[in-house]
Amino acid sequence: MYNLAGKTLLVTGASSGIGRGIAICCSKAGANVVIVGRNEERLKQTIDLMDGEGHQKFICDLTNAEALKNFVSQLPQFDGIVHCAGIGQRIPVRLLTENDIDKVMDVNFKAPVLLQSMLLQQKKVKKCASIVFIASIASWSPSVGNSIYSASKGAIISFANCLSLELAPRQIRVNCISPAMVWTDLIMDDGITEEQLREDENRYPLKRYGKPEDVANLAVYLLSDLSSWMTGSNINITGGGKLS
DSSP: OOOOTTOEEEEESTTSHHHHHHHHHHHHTTOEEEEEESOHHHHHHHHHHSSSSOOEEEEOOTTOHHHHHHHHHTOOOEEEEEEOOOOOOOOOGGGOOHHHHHHHHIIIIIHHHHHHHHHHHTTOEEEEEEEEEEOOGGGTSOOTTOHHHHHHHHHHHHHHHHHHHHHGGGTOEEEEEEESOBOSHHHHTSSOOHHHHHHHHTTSTTSSOBOHHHHHHHHHHHHSGGGTTOOSOEEEEOTTOOOO
16 A cells, blocks of 8 residues: 555655665655765665665765755656755753854755755656655754754744645645654764663653654655645654653
8 A cells, every 4th residue: 555666756864764764665665766865885775775776876965055956956856755864963052053053954954945945946846746854853842952953843844834835736745754762873973872762762652762664654654645635744753752
């Protein structure tokens, strides 16, 4: 039922973590997948883990305007797009600098917004396509030191809501996925020890953090025709946790 055969998809941030999981899951569902990231070796590893042939990888810093424009010009038309590239950051507000704000907002908000705009300008998005933004429960579940990351994810959800209205006349759907904690390199690089993370995941009713494939399976549903009456939604996937 979750058949993506014949669909061409774009997945950003596919060199690791959730983005890699989504790329792999989409390939197993039969899609032809274009992946993009900044690390060529990790992108190659992703390609090697994917099913099928004909997938493409692009090396691009999506925060570089000229590189972004060149990247989009080389792309085919897409039936689905997953904006997954992102970075984390934990800095108390009293220590924040302008550079700290720009670093996170440029990657988590500005880059996907400009990429999506260019894809539409260059007519790279097919009628009836599906667009998915990977957000986070951080948009509504505050934690110390996470202010700018949380703000960036809240901003992308608000952007997606407006985009869904603009694209509805072409039957293009726009939805967000907001995961709680998922075991990826992103959380391991966040200044928190694995022992602390293991203790924290016991707060979840299902007694574990998510895995990339948990989010990927939901992304495949949103990219498939099964979700054809779903747009402007933000789906929380939290292992049952009410983490307010």
